[in-house]
Amino acid sequence: xLDAKGLTKSYGQVRAVVDVSLSISNxxxxxxxxxxxxxxxxxxxxxxxxxxxxxxxxTFDGRRIESLAAHRRAELGIVRSFQELELFPELTAxxxxxxxxxxxxxxxxxxxxxxxxAATFDIxxxxxxxxxxPGMIRRIELARCILARPKVVLFDEVMAGLTIPEAEFMxxxxxxxxxxxxxxxxxxxxMHVVRSLCRHIYVMASGRMIAQGAPDExxxxxxxxxxxxxxxxxGALA
Ligand SMILES: Nc1ncnc2c1ncn2[C@@H]1O[C@H](COP(=O)(O)OP(=O)(O)OP(=O)(O)O)[C@@H](O)[C@H]1O
Ligand SMILES: [Mg+2]
Numbered sequence: 001x002l003d004a005k006g007l008t009k010s011y012g013q014v015r016a017v018v019d020v021s022l023s024i025s026n027x028x029x030x031x032x033x034x035x036x037x038x039x040x041x042x043x044x045x046x047x048x049x050x051x052x053x054x055x056x057x058x059t060f061d062g063r064r065i066e067s068l069a070a071h072r073r074a075e076l077g078i079v080r081s082f083q084e085l086e087l088f089p090e091l092t093a094x095x096x097x098x099x100x101x102x103x104x105x106x107x108x109x110x111x112x113x114x115x116x117x118a119a120t121f122d123i124x125x126x127x128x129x130x131x132x133x134p135g136m137i138r139r140i141e142l143a144r145c146i147l148a149r150p151k152v153v154l155f156d157e158v159m160a161g162l163t164i165p166e167a168e169f170m171x172x173x174x175x176x177x178x179x180x181x182x183x184x185x186x187x188x189x190x191m192h193v194v195r196s197l198c199r200h201i202y203v204m205a206s207g208r209m210i211a212q213g214a215p216d217e218x219x220x221x222x223x224x225x226x227x228x229x230x231x232x233x234x235g236a237l238a
Contacts, residue, residue, distance in 0.1 A: 001025045001183050002078070002152050007046050007056035009039075016042040017053070018207040024152060026183035029174070031198030033188065033218075035228055038204040040187040041083055044154045048080040049073040061151075074103055077151030081141045081158055083187075087129030093140055094118065094125040100147040110147075117143045121173075135166035142173055152183035159190050171197055203227070 049070035101110030
């Protein structure tokens with residue numbers, strides 16, 4: 001469904017993503033792990049069109065998309081969440097959800113779908129983003145992704161800062177989204193979340209893809225252990 005080959009992106013001297021390839025379909029949930037600064041969010045920016053690679057190709061549903069703008073890729077069904085909790089402070093939760101629906105629907109339909117989703121997810125409609133706690137903002141991020149009618153969703157650390165019940169809510173809904181046929185990739189530091197959700201894991205370190213496979217395979221891979229032990233890691237591998 002989504003195929004990347006040889007993606008490369010540098011910021012000045014920093015080689016953020018180096019010759020990275022991956023292949024995503026909706027047959028299972030994929031995880032991307034790696035130490036801080038490994039290039040995971042940069043890879044998501046390249047896949048979603050927020051930045052262009054210096055080299056490499058991206059194919060989605062058989063079509064080359066690496067030159068398409070982010071909004072065009074979103075229309076095709078490539079939707080992402082953001083690692084930083086940044087909703088527009090002047091917008092209410094209802095506005096944010098309605099805006100996501102406008103990608104494909106007219107205003108009245110977008111608002112109606114947004115209201116239904118807000119009710120399902122217990123999201124308060126008229127409250128401004130600045131007044132919401134991190135758990136609720138992550139919930140809005142998830143609802144926003146769903147309302148954009150995705151074919152593939154790239155979730156960047158959607159569990160960060162959540163309580164255990166909030167994280168469980170998030171996992172359950174990501175699972176449901178996947179069961180509805182949507183391809184899912186999650187970047188995640190919390191390993192028990194990765195283990196419970198993902199059947200295929202890509203491991204990045206220093207911009208490179210250093211391993212991939214089933215969770216137990218990558219956990220026992222010496223290159224993966226070395227990559228984590230060689231850095232000041234934020235998450236534990238096991
Ligand atoms: N806009 C930018 N300008 C300069 N350097 C950047 C920029 N964005 C990322 N980098 C650098 O690129 C490298 C990869 O960063 P990236 O954010 O992709 O890592 P990550 O794997 O998502 O890390 P984390 O787990 O901390 O979110 C890092 O060295 C980072 O400092
Ligand atoms: Mg990141």
